[in-house]
Amino acid sequence: MRIECRDLNVRFGAQTVLDAVGIDASDFRAVALIGPSGAGKSTLLRVLGGLLAPDAGEVRIDGQRVDFSERALLAHRRGVGFVFQTRGLFPHLTAEQNIALPLVHVHGQSPEQARETAHALLARFSLDQDAHKRPYELSGGQNQRIGIARAIAPRPRLLLLDEPTSALDPELTAEVLDMIHELQADGQRMVIVTHEMGFARRACDQALFLADGRILEAGASADLFSRPRTPQLQGFLRKVLEWVP
Amino acid sequence: MPIGRLFLRTPKDGRAKLLLNGLLVAAVLVGFVALSVARVEGRYDFTDLWTYRTRLAMGFGMTLAFSVLSMAASLLIGFASATGSRSRILPVRYLCRTYVNVIRGTPLLMQIYLFFYIIGDAWGVEDRLVAGVLILSIFEGAYISEILRGGLDSIEGSQLEIARAVGFTPAQATRLIVLPQLLRRTLPALAGQFASIIKDSSLLSVISIVELTQTIKEVNAATFAFTTDYLFLGVLYFALTFPVSLLSRALEKRFAYEN
Ligand SMILES: Nc1ncnc2c1ncn2[C@@H]1O[C@H](COP(=O)(O)OP(=O)(O)OP(=O)(O)O)[C@@H](O)[C@H]1O
Ligand SMILES: [Mg+2]
Numbered sequence: 001m002r003i004e005c006r007d008l009n010v011r012f013g014a015q016t017v018l019d020a021v022g023i024d025a026s027d028f029r030a031v032a033l034i035g036p037s038g039a040g041k042s043t044l045l046r047v048l049g050g051l052l053a054p055d056a057g058e059v060r061i062d063g064q065r066v067d068f069s070e071r072a073l074l075a076h077r078r079g080v081g082f083v084f085q086t087r088g089l090f091p092h093l094t095a096e097q098n099i100a101l102p103l104v105h106v107h108g109q110s111p112e113q114a115r116e117t118a119h120a121l122l123a124r125f126s127l128d129q130d131a132h133k134r135p136y137e138l139s140g141g142q143n144q145r146i147g148i149a150r151a152i153a154p155r156p157r158l159l160l161l162d163e164p165t166s167a168l169d170p171e172l173t174a175e176v177l178d179m180i181h182e183l184q185a186d187g188q189r190m191v192i193v194t195h196e197m198g199f200a201r202r203a204c205d206q207a208l209f210l211a212d213g214r215i216l217e218a219g220a221s222a223d224l225f226s227r228p229r230t231p232q233l234q235g236f237l238r239k240v241l242e243w244v245p
Numbered sequence: 246m247p248i249g250r251l252f253l254r255t256p257k258d259g260r261a262k263l264l265l266n267g268l269l270v271a272a273v274l275v276g277f278v279a280l281s282v283a284r285v286e287g288r289y290d291f292t293d294l295w296t297y298r299t300r301l302a303m304g305f306g307m308t309l310a311f312s313v314l315s316m317a318a319s320l321l322i323g324f325a326s327a328t329g330s331r332s333r334i335l336p337v338r339y340l341c342r343t344y345v346n347v348i349r350g351t352p353l354l355m356q357i358y359l360f361f362y363i364i365g366d367a368w369g370v371e372d373r374l375v376a377g378v379l380i381l382s383i384f385e386g387a388y389i390s391e392i393l394r395g396g397l398d399s400i401e402g403s404q405l406e407i408a409r410a411v412g413f414t415p416a417q418a419t420r421l422i423v424l425p426q427l428l429r430r431t432l433p434a435l436a437g438q439f440a441s442i443i444k445d446s447s448l449l450s451v452i453s454i455v456e457l458t459q460t461i462k463e464v465n466a467a468t469f470a471f472t473t474d475y476l477f478l479g480v481l482y483f484a485l486t487f488p489v490s491l492l493s494r495a496l497e498k499r500f501a502y503e504n
Contacts, residue, residue: 049410051406051409051410074412074414077409077410077411077412078412082410082411084403084406084407084410087401087403088407089407090404090407090408090422090426091426092422092425092426092429101411101421102411102412102413105413105417105421106411106412106413106417107412150411154412
């Protein structure tokens with residue numbers, strides 16, 4: 001899998017949130033997108049997922065240019081799974097329905113097929129007892145895992161995760177990261193925005209460092225973490241790795 | 246045990262205590278009404294009501310029909326207005342907001358008289374029944390519009406983003422995500438508004454629509470059994486609105502914790 005971005009620009013009013021972002025990531029299993037708060041990580045992920053059209057620049061996935069017209073985006077989104085930071089499920093639907101509804105209405109499965117797919121996934125991640133519960137009856141960790149199950153149910157070629165654990169307690173964070181790690185082992189390609197540096201370093205083979213709307217460093221995550229070149233990344237890692245009073 | 250304790254709610258009250266208090270209130274209310282009736286030397290006479298049973302049944306049916314038709318029409322008007330008052334097209338938005346404010350800020354009785362002559366004379370809607378449903382629906386639609394607008398506001402913007410992310414088209418997002426959530430959030434309030442429609446339809450009697458209240462007025466002109474006639478009228482309206490408010494409360498309980 002290859003993701004290329006060229007001269008991506010996103011502005012909100014007078015504020016430039018992504019500034020000439022260039023990315024060329026190929027042959028990766030998982031890309032960790034790291035950077036300080038407000039850097040534009042969520043914005044970049046939304047562009048990759050076809051939820052936001054950039055003001056300028058282009059995105060290519062496996063060499064194919066993403067067409068940002070509304071009609072073409074419907075097709076693009078079908079091939080990409082998206083996991084939100086928090087409250088990503090539909091509150092009026094049960095866990096099973098959350099997974100099955102898009103399969104039926106977007107991916108053309110029959111309702112029985114979709115229900116079976118949903119059950120198989122829930123069982124695989126030990127969520128079978130929760131199939132008929134609604135989001136408000138589930139813990140934050142269960143909510144996130146169901147959100148991930150929904151995102152991978154249609155077998156997307158790319159999974160995008162926006163800080164999937166940052167709203168969770170530490171013990172719940174572990175159960176969600178374990179699930180993501182298991183998906184990586186299965187060959188699911190993904191880009192994950194995360195503040196869990198241990199996970200970014202060990203579970204992701206590549207990393208991007210975004211600060212102030214610019215990509216400052218990119219490459220193998222082992223290199224980025226052990227030999228940060230820019231003072232910005234050095235400062236960022238110092239801050240997130242150890243607490244200095 | 247001090248006698249006062251009999252009337253205080255505590256965590257472990259037996260049925261007998263609750264029943265006792267209920268009966269007490271019922272006795273006081275019935276006593277008050279009976280006393281009032283006695284003071285004006287009113288009489289209870291149900292034979293007259295029985296004589297006019299067919300007309301009463303027709304009036305009751307008419308009120309029921311008016312209410313059901315107006316519920317449907319006011320829901321449509323209310324939904325259009327709620328959507329319109331959030332529109333990006335400013336004239337549409339102002340039109341809807343003006344409608345809601347003017348209708349909610351003036352009495353129904355005035356609207357009935359005014360619209361009956363405007364709709365009836367200027368626009369040639371001769372049929373009183375059609376005019377009646379229209380007037381009532383325009384009135385209740387303004388309240389329903391506000392209920393639905395609040396509901397739409399309360400559905401988080403992120404729900405639409407999630408709907409897009411899973412691949413839904415805008416039409417699917419509306420049908421599968423927005424409308425079901427809107428219904429859950431607003432059904433209790435809508436049910437309350439439906440009870441108001443039933444009661445408000447009684448005002449249509451002023452343009453001589455022979456619904457329940459007008460029927461009782463006419464019957465009363467013949468029987469002069471004022472007390473029985475109007476008590477009975479109250480009972481009939483209550484028989485219509487009470488189930489609706491029970492339903493409303495049940496729905497409220499069911500959906501309250503889901504959001
Ligand atoms: N829809 C929007 N309208 C206006 N400004 C926005 C919008 N979305 C994001 N921004 C702004 O763009 C900047 C980058 O936001 P973004 O959410 O992409 O950052 P982030 O790196 O994901 O931060 P965090 O780690 O806090 O999630 C912020 O200053 C934010 O206020
Ligand atoms: Mg973010």
